[in-house]
Amino acid sequence: MKFIGKHGLPVFVIGNPVEHTFSPKIHNSAFEAAGLPHRYFALEVLEGELGYFVDWLSELEAPGANVTLPHKRSICSAIETKTSEVQRLGAANTIFRRRGELRLANTDVYGFRRLVEPWLELAREEGVLVLGAGGAARACLLALEQEDCESVCLWNRTTEKAEALAREFSSLSPEVIGQSKLESGSFDAKLVVNATSVGLDEGDPSLVSHDAVSPGMVGVDLIYNRRTRFLETFDRAGCDSRGGLDMLVYQAAKSWELWTEQEAPVEAMFEAARANL
Numbered sequence: 001m002k003f004i005g006k007h008g009l010p011v012f013v014i015g016n017p018v019e020h021t022f023s024p025k026i027h028n029s030a031f032e033a034a035g036l037p038h039r040y041f042a043l044e045v046l047e048g049e050l051g052y053f054v055d056w057l058s059e060l061e062a063p064g065a066n067v068t069l070p071h072k073r074s075i076c077s078a079i080e081t082k083t084s085e086v087q088r089l090g091a092a093n094t095i096f097r098r099r100g101e102l103r104l105a106n107t108d109v110y111g112f113r114r115l116v117e118p119w120l121e122l123a124r125e126e127g128v129l130v131l132g133a134g135g136a137a138r139a140c141l142l143a144l145e146q147e148d149c150e151s152v153c154l155w156n157r158t159t160e161k162a163e164a165l166a167r168e169f170s171s172l173s174p175e176v177i178g179q180s181k182l183e184s185g186s187f188d189a190k191l192v193v194n195a196t197s198v199g200l201d202e203g204d205p206s207l208v209s210h211d212a213v214s215p216g217m218v219g220v221d222l223i224y225n226r227r228t229r230f231l232e233t234f235d236r237a238g239c240d241s242r243g244g245l246d247m248l249v250y251q252a253a254k255s256w257e258l259w260t261e262q263e264a265p266v267e268a269m270f271e272a273a274r275a276n277l
């Protein structure tokens, strides 16, 4: 099989559902800005179709793909060569090609590092609290480990999952805190990261109350589609706050660079993301 055409090579995002993703807007803007003829498509892939997709992608000689839910973990059994981050997390969001071979990367870790870059020193010196124990929280913990942030607290609705994650990231010795400590602000952290899906829907509450926020703290929410109540809680206390747009764009930029082996036009990607929010 060989892809023929003057429109360049196809790149995909695979998942189910994928109707509402605006990754095609971000990546196609980048291809256009860089003068590359590639095009990025959303492709619905059901769980039983993953192996077939990988074979097809390999034959097609396309640069790669993004992988989203529900395939981020299962793709790891379908492609052998993985970056150390994928090996560590057991989850990938990017397929890319090197020397003809398909490989897996996880660019969420890089995206998160870029998002919290302005406050890494604060996180190292004053600690960080991560809310959540799902895929995004795992990427956050790996990034914090890479950045030598050694004072980490973890909270999750299902405490057992936070405890399991703490065991997995024992190098950070995370302290798992319960609901009462979260509510009263009795945790050792100035940077607070919401890595849960609370806030995705309009009207969702803030997991951190006004009483738990004190001057000098910073709130970072991975959610990028709205100004969440979590962020508003930090705003009202006069603290810095930041939504997840930088993570979204920088993880996309890193994937794009793996496919094209050239520097991503990040500004064009930010513009496309902002225009489609």
Ligand code: NAP
Binding pocket: 108, 111, 131, 132, 133, 134, 135, 136, 137, 156, 157, 158, 161, 195, 196, 197, 198, 200, 222, 223, 224, 244, 245, 247, 248, 249, 251
């Ligand atoms: P996930 O694996 O499904 O994990 C969801 C997390 O949210 C779990 O910790 C879950 O707690 C918690 N949660 C769900 N409903 C809750 C509720 N009502 N109260 C308290 N906690 C609740 O999802 P994920 O992939 O980690 O994604 C989490 C968030 O990060 C999503 O909003 C996603 O959009 C965002 N994200 C953003 C970027 C970006 O580029 N900016 C990248 C990745 C993810 P339990 O364990 O108790 O169920």
